[in-house]
Amino acid sequence: MSDDDKTPAREVIADYAQAHFRYFRTADGTVYAQRKGHPVARPIRSQGTTGSHRQELMVGLFRDGRGVFNGTALKEALDLIEALALSEDVQPVHIRVAPGFDGATWLDLGRDDGQSVRIHPTGWDIAIPDPREVCWRRTQLTGELPVPVKDTDGKGIDLLLRLCNFATAETECLAIAWLLGCLEPSVPVPAPFLTGPQGAGKSTGGRMLVRVIEGLSGDLRRAPKDEENLNAAVAAGWVTALDNLSHMTPDLSDAMCCIVTGIENVKRALFTDGDVYRVGYRRPLLLTGIDVGVIRPDLAERLLPLRLERPKIRRTEAELWAEYAEALPVVLGSLLDLAVKVRAVKAETPTDLRMADFARLCAQLDAATSLGALTAYRASLDDLNDDVIEGDLLAQTVLTHADTLEPGGAQRMTSTEWLHCLSRLYNGDELRSLPKGWPTTGKVLSDRLKRLQPTLAARGVLIDMGRTYEGRYLEMTRTAARLPHEQEQAF
Structure with missing residues (x-):
């Protein structure tokens, strides 16, 4: 055969690729390749260590006897495929958890065969999802989960709670509610903050909770030094766990708020002047630490304090994790059984809480089990409000001034007048200097x-801001409800 009769290498590769792979694009314009019949998709431009589409294409061509092709031919073929895929339908890709058809959700087990768990109010089963329903994206942070055990009668939940050192039953039911929230792709869940004395097993407890969702390879990490690295780590996995926090800067606090409730970042595309790419995500977050200092109010509304106590009997790491690994299939199965029960019941959404979706999940959990999760969640938010107030001298001064108002009474002044009023109240007769940050x-x-x-409103003090023809004003109103510290004094 003459050279003119030979099919160009790029055409051989392109024909083979389109015969064995499905190509589509996501909303941000990234083109993915998905082997036909398999739910895992890879960006065609990926060079990741978990395997790139270029590599699987080269291996497929070689094993099917099509030959070994040089880099130029592969590049030209992939350029053509990418251009053709831009006219295909848009489909999202998901990490670990994904919404499905008919109200179902899917949990990626991270297995090579693509087997996943389909969770529905009528039950759960293990299957390979239809690629048109779910496309999984995997990274180095995607660990493999064991095949869950069916019909455990709740034994796995008991095993997990026995291995952790939670201080109270209320803490235990909040931990269960958080794990259920991690199985919901559309529900923002507050970030558990595992606290307790030194030696309470906060890091171990955090790992155990994370590994129920991320597998035995899931682990805790130090908080990145900058927001860009934090965003990269969060976008590459499902649950992000930060260990041993001792201080929380305002920037880190704001970044955590965005992670919990969702954010989209826009960055300049590499090697371009004007093109950009979008990265949007909302992820479950877990934190551990003895004390992080002052907690900002907006983050406090997104936290879930889980208190641990020191174990009475110490065990070796090897014994503890061997028992955990043996129990994990049962733990996961029990969690899935509970998720089915919770999704099958209806509950009203509390309208007074910031994380309303998680509050409704707690109400559904109560309807299914009578654990009292919603009451425990409200109590945890009240404790966090106390922490915010104890760390904020301005909030303490405002509450002190509110004590001088009659229940239902209001006071209106300009912001400058309020500043002078509160500053004089803080100084008192001692004429002490105003604190740093005032x-x-x-x-x-x-x-x-x-x-x-929100913090002051939870303590019976409403702050309203507005404008009249005279200018802007601040109005402080003390509600008819008594303030918590007054209730304590009454007993």
Whole structure:
């Protein structure tokens, strides 16, 4: 055969690729390749260590006797495929958890054969999802989960709680509610903050919770030093667990708020001047630490404190994790059984809580089990409000001033007048200097009070802001409900 009769290498590769793979694009324009009949998809431009599409294409061509092709031919073929895929339908890719058809959700077991768990209010089963329903994306952070055990009668939940050192039954039911929330792709869940004395097993407890969802390879990590690295780590996995936090900067606090409730980042595409790419995510987050200092109010509404106690009997790491590994299939099966029961019941959504979806999940859990998760969640938020107030001198001063108002009484002044009033109240007769971070202008005071509004409202003090023909004003109203510290004094 003459050279003119030979099919160009790029055409051989392109024909083979389209015969064995399905190509599609996501909403951000990234083109993915998915082997036909298999739910795992890879970006065609990926060079990741978990395997790239270029590598699987080269291996397929070689094993099927099509030959070994040089890099130029592969590049030209992939360029053509990418251009053709841009006209295909848009389909999302998911990490670990994904919504399915008919109200179902899927859990990726991370297996090579693509087997996953389909969770539905009528039950759960193991199957390979239809590629048109679910496309999985995997990274180095995607560990393999064991095949869950069916019909465990709740034994796995008991095993997990026995291995962890949770201090109270309320803490245990909140941990269960969080694990259920991790199986819901559309539900923002608050971030558990495992606290307790030194030696309480906070890191071990955190690993056990994470590995129920991420497998035995899931682990805790140190908080990255900058937001860009944190975003990269979060986007590459499902559950992000940060260990041994001792201080939380305002930037890190804001970043964690965005991770819990969702955010989209826009960055300049490499090697371009004007092109950008979008990265959007919302992920479950877990934190451990003895104390992180002052907690900002907006983050407090997104936290779930889980308190641990020191174990009475110490065990070796090898014994503990061997028992955990043996119990994990039963633990996962029990969690899936409970998820089915919870999704089968209806419950009203509490309208007074910031994380309303998680509050409804707690209400559904209560309807299915009578554990009292919603009551425990409200109590945990009340404890966090106390932490915020104890760490904020301005909030303490506002509450002290509110004590001088009659129940239902209101007081209106400009922000500058409020600043002078609260500053005089803090100084008192001692004429002490104002603390570091105290508002220096009326505008700064207004901004601080906006952030403190939910915390103060939980203590019976409403802050309202508006404008009249005379100018802007701040109004403080003490509700008819008694303040918590007054209730304590009454007993």
